Amino acid sequence: MKKINIIIALLLTITITMAQEKGSVLIKNGTVLTVTNGTLDNTDVLIRDGKISKIGQGLSAPNGAKTIDANGMYVMPGIIDAHSHLALDAVNEATNPVTAEVWVGDALDPLDVGIYQALAGGVTTAHSMHGSANAIGGQCETVKFRYGEIDPDNMRMNGAPRTIKFALGENPTRVHGGGNGILPRTRMGVEHVIRSSFQQAKEYMEAWNDHNSNKSKKGYKGKAPTYDLRLETLADILKGNIIIHCHSYRADEIYMLMQVCKDFGVDKLVFQHVNEGFKVAPELAKFGAGASVFADWWAYKFEVYYSTAYNAAILTKNGVTTSINSDSGELIRHLYHEAAKSQKYGGLTDDEALSLITINPAKQLGIDSRVGSLEEGKEGDVAIFKNHPLSIYAVPMVTIVDGIVRFDRENDPADMRLYPDPEEKIDVTFWEAEDHDRCMANTEFLFTDK
Amino acid sequence: MIKNIKNILTLTLVALAGIAFGQIPSAEAGTFALTNATIETVTNGTIQNGTLIISDGKIGDVGTSVSIPDGAKTIDCSGLTIYPGMIDGGTQIGLVEVSSDPRTRDNNEIGDVIPHIQALTAVNPSSVIHPVTRVNGVTTALTMPSGGLFPGTAALINLHGYTPDQMYAGFKGVVVNFPATGRRGRWDRRSDEDIKKAAEKALKQLNEVWAKAVQYHKIDSATGGKDQPYYPEMEALLPAVRGEMKLLINVNSSKDIKSALEWIDEKGADAILCGVSEGWRVAEDIAKADVPVITGPVLSNPTRPYDRYDRPYANAGAMLQAGVKVAIRTNEVENTRNLPYHAGFAATYGMGKEEALKAVTIVPAEIFGVADKYGSIEKGKVANVFVTNGDPFETRTQVKYVFIDGWNIPMVSRHTQLYEEYLNRAPGVEK
Structure with missing residues (x-):
């Protein structure tokens, strides 16, 4: 039995390695919801080599390209989730209030069947985030749901801007002030952690600038500052090279972070949850925060x-660029309903x-020139629905990433796991729903009250 | 005219006072005539251009040619549709306020066998969650204690009232967490062996408790209850053993469902299966056993990683198709208001609109034995209704009016109040 499983796994591997990265597909006669340019009835969308090459009527498929009849269906841009923890093998490095040096991109898990379940809800791109245990958490990864690829590198959306997770309020204060007995225990402490980290990074950056501009000068006796990945990362935030995505709930803490960012000239800021x-x-609109x-x-x-x-x-209505996210392997499957x-x-x-x-989560991730609407030149990420996606009766039918069909309701088998574990006991079931707030994954050991 | 202006002023002041203090205004009692409405009775088809009379907390009359009583307040429902209030067949509403804070959780008492612990006792009539839920058309919910083998007695409540008794809707059931062979969740790291042992031990305990309750019943019947020592656990199980009270059996994996059906048959218990997330796997067995099911949440992930992604959506429909009597629950607290969306997904994935509507109205009422009062729009039933501008499952549909026990419920909740206050916040950025 084990042998058979191994053979199946090998066969799968071969098929998967052969899969193309980019494809061509013609979607015929759908109601096209471009999002940025209105709704086009009875229109074709042609994706060639992974990009939308033409939107119009009476288009014909290039040789060898698949044609999908979308007559009576709705064609929309692939859904983007600005807050997910799918495709990750680790979520929280909950060992310090500041862990800017770590990166979830080092722990990608392309085999997570949750990716397929999300594709089955029309999602093509997600922001796989570090958790919210730390005031300044780890760096995140923007991934494309190329489910079927087994190389973690193939999940990355290459060229997407760097992002980092910050967290305010109960989570970092419970983990560190409560669980570890160190600052921050309060929202006052959280401000201090962020402010002092920015200050250290500023001094670090200035020391390097100082060194770099003087090192070739005659008689310079100084030496290079000690390289520090944490401070390097924080300095990159101050330079505007990394977008902050901050877990937050209360108005006061949201306001606090805007003040701190203003003081340090940081303007790339998106608040997450932000209840x-x-x-x-x-204030959010004036700052330009998402x-x-x-x-x-x-x-x-x-x-x-x-x-x-x-x-x-x-x-x-106040002019804030707003998105709806999931933070959940369940909600991500019906973001179209959440949006409604x-x-x-x-x-x-x-x-x-x-x-x-x-388009709004695309803006928040800095990828809106590539995805988030159906426009010629953008990447071929498309979700096709039976019934309008904002209707409760919507059914995602086909999801396409870079011109490749990654979900097909009519034709996919039930079991879509990539690497079935030969040791797995098949009659073991999960019988309770996931907790809210996957943001706190890997920190459960710190708490006893739940 | 002057009187009218005075009335308007008074009303405005009352409304303002409510908003200023963030309180929900009181509901209004009286006789109401909802006219020119489409009425989905659920049990007797659709009435076009009909009138619904609400008086003394009941549906006084319904039809196309009913006379409006003197003094009735008329509400023109042109373009609107009236539905029976939705019933959520399983929640923890009223028992939990802020789920992460143990001080606001009253759902989980200490002890494995505590059927005498009463959910109704701890239902908080002032929970801010009730108004949030009822303005979405969910008028009634079963609220269930959770925890060990017999975690307590659940109660059906209406989401309006100032004491638990004012909220009580006439059904109680003893909750049983049927011994589970599955994992509780991702965090459950017990070995397969440990899970098996724990389940076997729990099943043994369940049988022992039941045998004891049967014994208690025999003694009680023989002595007429005279000189029985105080034994609240057994007192609480007595009506269940006698078939006078239903058991609400939480069970999910297919193997456990089959064991539970065998157990029910063996004990001759009057039972309802709750949860039943893998019901589709053993739907024929459930139908054959003729045990009703309250399933949900519909919006959930597959129980096994190799199952088709839409199994949870399609579960209710699959069981119905096999001939099972199926009601839908959210298993929620603060988002019990999403019951219509759980039903909507079930409708989309095989159950159909009509049956899904029944699964949140008349079917749970029948399962709980309260269909003479709730679950449809019929003359003489309790006036639990809601009025919408469209399909009750469609996400964008607005609920315009809600009546519970004939009380005209204000369409106000914390969520609407915050919207009113902050949509155009004053002062804005500059004070």
């Missing part, structure tokens, strides 16, 4: 008790609601 973002929406929110999660901890499902609508909640709670238009899961 009380609606309270400081004018907000990536849950559609309606609230009350699972005290800092989200004063929440409203109208958050996304208030932020949008902004129509119930606040009456956003179809385009506004769809933007929350397409």
